Amino acid sequence: MIVSDLVVGHSYGCYGPLLNGSTTVIYEGKPIGTPDASEFFRIIHDHKVVSSFWSPTALRIIRQHDPDNKHATKYQSKHFRALFLAGEHCDRDTLLWAREIFAEKPVIDHYWQTETGTPITAVCLGLEKHPNLGPPGCAGRPCPGYSLHLFSSDPKCIEEEESSSDELGRIVVKLPLPPGCFSTLWKNDQLFHELYFTRYPGYYDTMDVGIRTEDGFIETSSRADDVLNVAGHRLSSGHIEQAIVESGKVSECAVIGLKDDVKGQQPFAFVVLNKHEENTAAAEIEKAIIATVRQEIGPVAAFKKFVCVKRLPKTRSGKIARNTLTALLNGKAFRIPSTIEDPTVYDDLRKELAQVGYKNLGESSQM
Template sequence: MSTGAYSAAYQRSLQDPDGFWGEAARAVEWSTPPARVLDSDRPPFHRWFAGGRLNTCFNALDRHVRDGRGDQPAIHYDSPVTGTRRTLTYAGLLEEVATFAGALASLGVGKGDRVVVYMPMVPEAVVAMLACARIGAVHSVVFGGFAPAELAARIEDARPVVVLAASCGIEPSRVVEYKPLLDAALDRSSHKPQAVVVLQREQARAAVGERDTDWEELDWAELVSDAEPADCVDVEATDPLYILYTSGTTGRPKGIVRDNGGHAVALRWSMTNVFGIDPGDTWFTASDVGWVVGHSYIVYAPLLTGATSVLYEGKPVGTPDAGAFWRVVSDYGVKAMFTAPTAYRAIKRDDPEGALMAGYDLSTLETVFLAGERLDPDTWEWATLRLGVPVVDNWWQTETGWPIAANLRGLEPMPIKPGSPTVPVPGYAVEVLGEAGRPMPAGEEGAICIRLPLPPGTLPTLWGDDDRYVAGYLSAFDGYYLTGDGGFLDEDGYLFVMGRTDDVLNVAGHRLSTGSIEAALAGHPAVAECAVIGVHDELKGQVPRALVVLKAGVDRGSADAVAAELRQRVRDEVGAIASLQRVDVVAALPKTRSGKILRKTMREMADGLPAKVPGTIEDASVLETLAPVLAPPP
């Protein structure tokens, strides 16, 4: 039965943001308390906790050690690709971070300087991020293995004093050497860092200092061996903590700025109220530190809370099988886990009956959280049935840094509606707008927007480009942030996110979301995952095309029969207007390494346009295989 806790919190967050977030800020330790909670003197640029001073690393590590959590595990590092496990206590992690912060300071890195981190899922990546925070430097993590052009663009924009890199990253089937990619990026960039520091991994050691460069090359272990630990440096709440560049950009990359104060307050609040995680709990986020989910919910939120975070260098399948996640849950006593729906679709494809779960003790697992791609009802139903725990969708963006809409398991758990991430989170005034900014009635689709000001922890602007921030996010509707996603609010206030607004099809004048068609396809018992794209049609403007991956064990010889059933299913559930005529059964869908399906790239290929392939693609050979399938008719 509802306690009304959510409604009260939500209304207060919008009507009395100073009181609501001022109270939440008490969970963070300030060296100087904020003079103001919300500063709206310069709209549309709103800032949080102006005048406050703090240190994010102190809040994530030092205060927990001081208060008696020194012996508690902070990080469980688990790497099936190297066969390595390591546990760092809060005291042990603090020692490593303080020492590496001293090493960075010895290289001339100071408050406000940028440091690019180009590393895989290893403890040193977490150490590097926290060490930057400790001395007031601004880190910019670039996903490990990013191609030289994308890495160079980020170095050019961030202008780092130091670049930190690992010698390699490790995939289930290959080793990716990072140093040659980094060298190529630095050759392309007009900005040269003062130093490049390389963490050597035994799977592929890198040559360091053996070529003529414009920068000093150093070995991580040697640098640390001579370093003196550094103390925390206080920064303004509004000073930047990190820059995270959105993937797949062309031209100048788009650097999302995250400030120190609002970020710490929002993530600490979300960990308990959204995810139900308290100090001492063990939390497993299967993502990568190169993505926003990794920043927020592998590194910062768990450590700000005093929880234990699992750092997993592996895949949901293939390291070694589709039981990988269940082993991690069992081995570490995980209370809740967070990953992308695509990971669960991969597990469902390889182990549709969930047989591999039987070998592990999952009794500690209370909740599964999924975000990053739309959670289709079929995947939700499969995971809920197999695991026997709530499987909870949540929706947010790199720009926001924490959930916009969620089922707040700590504040007030709510009934789950498959296909919906539930309700707007306190602080987010979510509205669905139509043409000319007209609010849409319940159940009708429009552009999902957030009325300003955005809550703490969200982007205050783009790195070095206020004008682009306003033009890209705030100009469509006066007084609103445009999310770029379309959807609707139902009569109960539940939000349904139906996909990017550029994935809305216009079929003979009728607007249809790809999400509704995908939901119909995903409900077929033979379908593991699917994607719908809109392609040009001379008569109707656009028509949908579907690409479908079948579950393991389904006879591909029956593909024609399955395709016919899927066409009829869409006709029955979405309507004849959907005009879905072409369904292609394929072996795999192209994705980024964070699990997002490359719908836009496939749409460009299907329309015969030059396809933009992001540097974050997981496996480029999937696109090569799909090329003849997607090619437009001659």
């Protein structure tokens, strides 16, 4: 097993392999530039790795720097059995690309939180001989021990109202939580109860939103705070991001809400283009992205505004700091988290936004 991220170092890099009698290969470094985008695949080949754990961001970065799949297919991985993804939602396009690269071996996205210590939803390969991987974009079904429910994501609704299939809902877990989950916050029992158990008595509030398919698979979309209110319509920023990536022009993006006096909010995207699209005419890129969002989400998204950037602000574990992008674009002061890999990214973003006419940007300070 190879672990490429620090975010799950204890469970996937230590306890799990030891309990299973497995050898762990821990790689410290980036998936590109050491010397190229084939590094993860070289490690899998050289050490006969059978399973691996990556973040979706790692896949997107590799794909961005290897548009022809030359590096990703450089090494054979005949011993390899499955790739597991977590840390953030993996869009359909990236997941299908990964399955193609790994010769249709299982590439499985699953969903959990630091608070839970174990996956909330997953495809449990060990429980079934030929498990149903579910639709691309989904993170499996609820794991044993989790009684999962999706309640109305409307902030005005505090009733325990179950969402229908394929309807955006707030993800909650009926108590009791299974063994291994957190039992308090450090020296703050009161905040622990207020934050996670007050809104829905008898349930743990994940503060995430998603949808449940008719077959019971869960697609986690975004944090509840990242749901956009566009002219009275509640839209998942994650769904819009997935549509943008599926345009074929973009390797990764972040969608946030731009304040609008009429509609409340407008979706605005920071997009990083694929390497082979960097010299494509701006009008062609704009047409492709807007058309794909309209097709996948519908005209209700009213998506028209985005900016092409070289990189996004990410933590060292690969997560995009969307809240700082929201503050930056809407002219609100914010503090740069200490976990941001490279704080100078915000200087670049200011210049890129200024070049396309955005001014009165939020001021930042170091934490």
